[in-house]
Each structure stands twice: as C-alpha cells, then as structure tokens.
Amino acid sequence: MNHIVIIGNGISGVTLARHVRKLSNNRITIISAESDYFFSRTALMYVYMGHMKFEHTQPYENWFWKKNKIDLVNGFVEKVAPDSKKLTLKDGSTITYDKLVIATGSKPNKFGWPGQDLKGVQGLYSKQDLELLEKNAPNNAICNRAVIVGGGLIGIEMAEMLRSRKIPVTFLVREKSFWNGVLTEGESTMINEHILEHHIDLRLDTNLEEIISDENGRARAVVTDKGDIIECNVVGLTAGVTPNIDFLKESCIELGRGVKVNRFLETSAKDVYAIGDCAEQHEGIGSRRPIEAVWYTGRMMGEALAQTLCDNPREYNPGHWFNSAKFLDVEYQTYGWVFSERSKEDHEHHFHWRHPKEKICITIAYHKDTMKFLGINTFGIRMRHEVFDQWLTENKDVDHVMTYLKDANFDPEFYKLYEAEIVNKYNAAFNKNIRLEKKSWKRIFSKA
C-alpha cells in the first residue's frame, strides 16, 4: 500500500484521488491551502453573481471524503524534497509520501505593470480572489468603475460578474478584436457586439501602461497606451494564467514554465508526477499546447495518471480536442480544431454562417484540398459531443457533416433549428447540392 500525496484539490487532483480510490486501497492525502473541500473553480463567478452560494460549487458533500478514505489536509506546501520523499508545510509540519502528485493549478499573470500590486488590483482565479472581489466591489456605490485588463475568458467573465451588480466596467483588450487569437474573425466580431450590448465599455487594441495610486495605496485610475486616464476603484488583471509552481523552485524537479512531464506525467524526480494546469509536456501532444490550462484536460490527466499509479502504466493520450465557454449570454462549444486567422495553417479553410439577427453562428474548419472536416466552433447552438467525436475519428468530410448536421443538434426541444439555412449557404458557397438528412436516433446512439 502506497501513500499517495496530492498537492492541490482542484479538478485534476480530486479526479485522480477518486480514480485511485476506485482502483486501489492506497492511502490518499490531498493538501490544499485554498479551501477545505473541492469546489468547482469555474463556478466562482456564479457565487459573486448570486446564482449560487459557495457551498453549491462543491460537487461532493462533506462526508464524501471520509467515507472514501481520502484524507484532506489544509496547509501550504513550502518545500518538496524528492530525495527524502518529504514535504514541509508552512506551519513546519512534514508529510512523507511514496508517490507525490503536483496538481497546484495556475495563478494570474502579472506582466510587471507599474501599480500592479496596489490595493484594489486583483486577478480572478482562487476562492481568495473571489472573497477579495466581494470586498473590493460589493456594489456600485463602493466601486464606481472597474477596469479589466486582458481579453480572454476570465476577463469577460469578470466583466459579466461586475455588470451583474450594475458596476460600470471598462474592458481593455490588447488585440484588435476580442480573443481573436483563438476565435475566427466573424466569431470575434459577434462577441465584440455582444459585449457592447451588455453596456461594457470595450476598448480594443488598448494596453495598460500604468495603474495610479491614491494616497492610501489604492488603485485610483489606470493609464492606457492611448493616453487615456480611466478613473476606477478596482482593476482586474485577467491577462491569462501561469503555472503555480514557485514552491518547487528549490526542489531539483525540472521546471519550464510549468512542471516538465513526460507522456506518463512523470516529472524528472522519481515518484513525482504533475497533472493539470501546472504540468508542461516536453512537446505539445498533436496540436495541443504543452501547457493546457483547461478544466477538461486537468480531469483527463487525473483519469490517466490514476491508472499509472495503480500499476497499470498509461500514457496521457487525450482524444479529440473539445472545449466550451460562455460569453455573457452566448454559449460556445468547440470540437476538433478551428484555428483563428492569426494562427491557422494554409491548408485550413473555414466555412462561416451567422444568423442575420441573433447572436448565433458556426464556423467549420476543413482541409482545403481533401475537404476533410477538422473542427467546428458553435455559438448559440448546442451540439453533440459524441457525434462530432465520431466524425473526427472517422475522418468524415464536410459534405458528410452538412448532410447529417441535424444529428449533431443538442438544443432544447422546440428551439428553432438552423440546419437548413446553414446547408443552403454551404451549397451556394461551394456550388453543391447537399440534402439534409432527417435526425436519426439510430445514428446518434450507434456508439452509445
């Protein structure tokens, strides 16, 4: 029986612990300084917005951990000594392990902006960040305006949060259009429009120069590279995240931006592994980046490593890429790879359809020579994961996707369907004569 110690109780560490428990009787300890119990990080925004209480973000009831013999330690690991297999916590206590798993996630990026450590300046990642925001911006009387710096997923979530309390928000985005390093032009344009619809003061192509302090060391205003001075009480720094691994600097474990791991998720130190946001592959797998700070990949690494730790060594070998997000009221899903104009290769072409009035659009990526289907981005239409996963596995071409598009729809019943309009546009654009097939349960569930 091994003692498996996991640092970090996010989705990666907890998924790992659950799977190890299913497979073995190993002793399991999870250490976290952030919260006593696992919670869903992606749900923190809903606590601030009043959709849920913090306890609702905890997927397991508190008795779950004891019942499954998973020991929880509330503590901050300061030192890791792989030679003696020993951890030292901030309070001086030590924990020895047989196998150590580092699953410490990320922390918000700070790029050395003047004033970035003033009071009222914060990121949004942890439970503590949420509590801080509650203090910094409880309402629009105390926070007259917030400025958010960094146009990614957390940035737009933070803008949505603050708007839910009617706090005026200025949103500084470095790119010429929102998240256009990931989204295609048509999609990014649509989201720009939607951001404005929510009365968020969106400033594209604008960088932060400096955060100005008041006499109490609190943020008072920001200065942009356009020379604008924007008065505010809160500054949200949401320019991406970086692995949270400072405590490992003296541990002799090989580090890059994250903890370097091989395909078995092993670090350079024996019996030490890393998973989730903080793990960095020596080389990205397929088209993936070496560091994937995504909920789903954290979970998948946990699922895979559990096998390895329970005497069934397995590489981390993720399937087809998928992801999702929500931009204010617009849901976004992606299956396979759709790269933005800025990052795509020459062979990747796009077919784009957008609803004339609603905030609904899709983009399908295909290989220009073979017409092979590469991936889809869908906004405002829900699509079936299973169906696209199967099409990607079977290397279907775009004609096939168009013909059977109805099988992929996952919108609630009675929703207006747009497959006919999409296929019409496709037929016109490519001079084809694709006829939509009716939805078939048989095809949809052929893999279930």
Place this chain on the structure above:
Amino acid sequence: MKVLQNIGIVIFLVGLSTFAALPLLGTFKVDKTIVQEIVSDNSIKSELFIQDLETKIQDKEFNGIQSLSPIIVSALANANATHRKNKEYKKVIYTKGRDMAGSIAKKSGVGFIAENKGLMWFLTFGLGIIGALLFIVPQVVLLGPKGIKNDGIYHQSSTNKGWIAWLVFIFLVSFYLVLYFRPEYATNWTYLVDPISESLSGNPAGHWFVYGFMYCIVMSVMAVRMYIKYRNNIYQVVRTTSVLFFQIVFAFLIPEIMVRLQMPYYDFKNAFPLDYDFFFQWNLKTLLDSGGIGIFILFWGIILTLVIVPVMVYFFGKRWYCSWVCGCGGLAETLGDPYRQHSDKSLFAWKVERWLIHGVLLFAVVMTGMTLYSFFSETGTVLGIKTQSVQNVYSLAVGSIFAGVIGTGFYPIFGNRVWCRFGCPLAAYLGFVQRFKSRFRITTNGGQCISCGNCSTYCEQGIDVRAYAQKGENIVRSSCVGCGVCSAVCPRGVLKLENGPEKGRINSKDVLLGNDVNLMDLVNKK
C-alpha cells in the same frame, strides 16, 4: 422603470392587505328567513339547535365572523352532545360546525363588502393583479438581453430565505389553514367572486371556488413573469402555456360549466391517486347516479390512471403530466419558480424522499383497496379497521396538511416541489414507470460538464444533477419532472431533455468522452 416597479409593489401590497384583512371584517345579520332556510336546507331535526339559533343569533348583528362563528359551533356541539346522550341519533347533525357557520354567514352578509362585490373585487384581486404586473412587466427592459436571469437570487431577502420569504411563508400557511380548517372565515372572500361563480355554474361561490379562481389568477400573473424570465428558452415558454391552459380550462372552467349542465363536478386531468377520493363511496355514488356522463367519468378516471398516464410516461417521461398538465405542478412552476433553488440536494434528503413518497403511495393504495372492499361488500370496516377513519386520516394528513399547508405554504423555505417530491402518490407511480420503462432521459453531452452546480442548484426536485453530468452519465431519476431548467441554466450546453431509444439510456461511465479511447474502453467496459 424602477419607479414603476415600486408603484407596483405599493399597489400590490394594498390589494394583498385588503384581501388579508377581509376574513375579520364585515357585518352579518341573520334574519328569520335565513334560519328557516338553513333548517330546511340541512333538514335539521334538532330543536335544541334551532332554538339556539333563534335566541342567540336571529335578528342580531355581528361584526366579523369571529363573533358569529363560535356561537354556531358551540350551539351545534352542545345540541349533538345532548342528542347523543339521549340516544336521539336521528336528531344528530352531521354537518361540521364550521361548515354550518360558513353557510349561515354566506347568507347573512350585509353592509359594504357584501353589497359592493365588484368594487371589493377590484380592491383585492384587481389591485393585486395590477400591482404585480406593474412590478413584473418592466423586467422586459430591466433584465437586459435575453438569457439566464438568476443574478442576485442569493442576495435577495425574498429568494434567499430572508425576512420577506418568511412573511410570504406565514401568509401562505395562514391562507391554507383558513381554507382547510376555518372555511367560515373565507366568507367575505366568496362575496368577491360571487358574480364570476354565478356566471359560470349559476351558484354563489364557496371557499373552494375562491381558491380555484385565485389559483388561476396567481398562475396567470406569474406565467407572465415566466415568459419574461425565460424568453430565451422556448421549451419553458411552451411548457408554461401548457400548464396554464390545463389549469384554467380543465381544472377551473370545465368543472364549473359541468355543474351548470347538471353534471358532476369533475377535473378530467386529475388522475387517481392524486385524486385520492375518486373511489370514495360518495363519489362513486354521485357518478353512478349521474347517468351516462357519470359512467363515462368513472371509465375515463380508470383508463387515465391505468393506461393513458403510464403510456404517456413511457413515451415522454412523467414531465408530460407533472410539469405540463398538473395543477400542483402548474402552481409550482409559476408561483414557485422564484423558490426552486431551495430544494435540499443532500443524499439524506433523497433517502427521506424515497421513504415518504412511496409510503404515501402505499397508504393511498391500501386506503383505496379498503374503500372498494367496503363499497362492494357494503361493510364499514376491513379487518376491524373503519374505512371511514382511514379516509379521514388520509384526507387530513395528506390531502390537506401535506399537499396544501406544507406543499405550497413552505415554498419560500423548502422550495416549490415539496409535495411533488415527497408526497404525491401519483408522482411516485409515474416515477416507477419513468425509471424502469420509459424513453425519457436527460442526456449528458459527452465530457462537457464543468461541475459548476447550476443544474443541481436550480433543480426543484432536489436531484443532484451534477453528480451524473460530471460523470458523463444520463439522468434517469424517477423524481425528475422534466421542467427543463437544469438544461436552461447550464452554461456549457451539457444537458438535454429527450425521448429516445431505451437502449443506452442508462449509461454508467467512469472515464468521460474526450480522453484516450483505449482508456475509456478499458475502464467503462469492465
């Protein structure tokens, strides 16, 4: 807009306060003809009681029912006690004291309230409706672009069990207590709706008519709120329209019109065992004495429960009844929507739920078995237990207290589906069908769940939806009423209510879609 809303609140509160004050107001004058009518209508043979009426209330004026009712109640109790002591059983009056007080009061109302029914209707229902709509309609603008509108639910006193929620709780519970246990206090309310009742059934309104009318009004007004809140989600819009239609037409209008046509009062969608007294002796007798229509109702009631309900559940899940047709569900989905997040999601609550709801179903079935046995064998007891007593216990404990006082009164505290989740025997029956033989499921979309918990939080039935979704499993729980809100509030498009083949409907998974195909095969196919 905000100003308009505040004006709305004030108007609404004026209407509500007037309504709440009515039971204790008003003047009642019992003249000689009323006493005579009461005596002949109820074929009262107790000279003691008649004498009491004549000396104690006849030709006197009473201010408020609270000064009249106790006299009648005690007079009736005394008369009955004396008759029982003297073994004069023919003189015993079987009408309950409070019902007697109610029918006397109904005839003897004088003064402003009884003489200005239209105006009083406007000052109560009218102001309530106008005020509520003034508050609700501006939300078209105030809520901003269409989408999920749950901002601030856990910050507001009304929806986060604050003092407003407790006031609503007290009001609702008191209302139901009056309705079930002090019906004579509802007399003034009945005056307000007399003109409406008379235009429908031809009869003056009783307190159940007040309840039925109010039910429709509350549902209609709160349906407007649903249409605005969920205008991004056509499933919710269609479903709300459906429950509203069945409430107004089937539960309210048709039974009243049937009475006008000399037919039995019957709600064609109210299926046994929710309609627990369908097989009670008095009902069977009424139906059998009503000719063709009575036989048809008897036949329909049996077919509804034995064939229509389960077959529909097979194809569509129990949602077709519980959140598309049923009146209890209809109120829960309109008036109760602001409270849906209060249902308890713990494993403990689920255990309690299973014992309670199946216990009630068993109770209903045993009681009905006894009832039918008694009916056909013409005995009053089964194995030494009085059928009537069992029926009385069920009517009081389940029919009134559980379904009414707790079921609706506790909306602001325990959530809007307490009755449907813990008590409704029909829901328990449909649940069996839904769980074991149905095409309905909530499909989980591959590996897209982020465990955020919106689905579980807003599940009115207290199902921990996330527990399934985060494992990639479909949700096939017997208690699911298919309201569709989990799917609506999901930020990642993970959940879809659908009817599909039974194969693959229950899909236990350990590793979710998106990971290594071989790993999924290994772990999921063991």
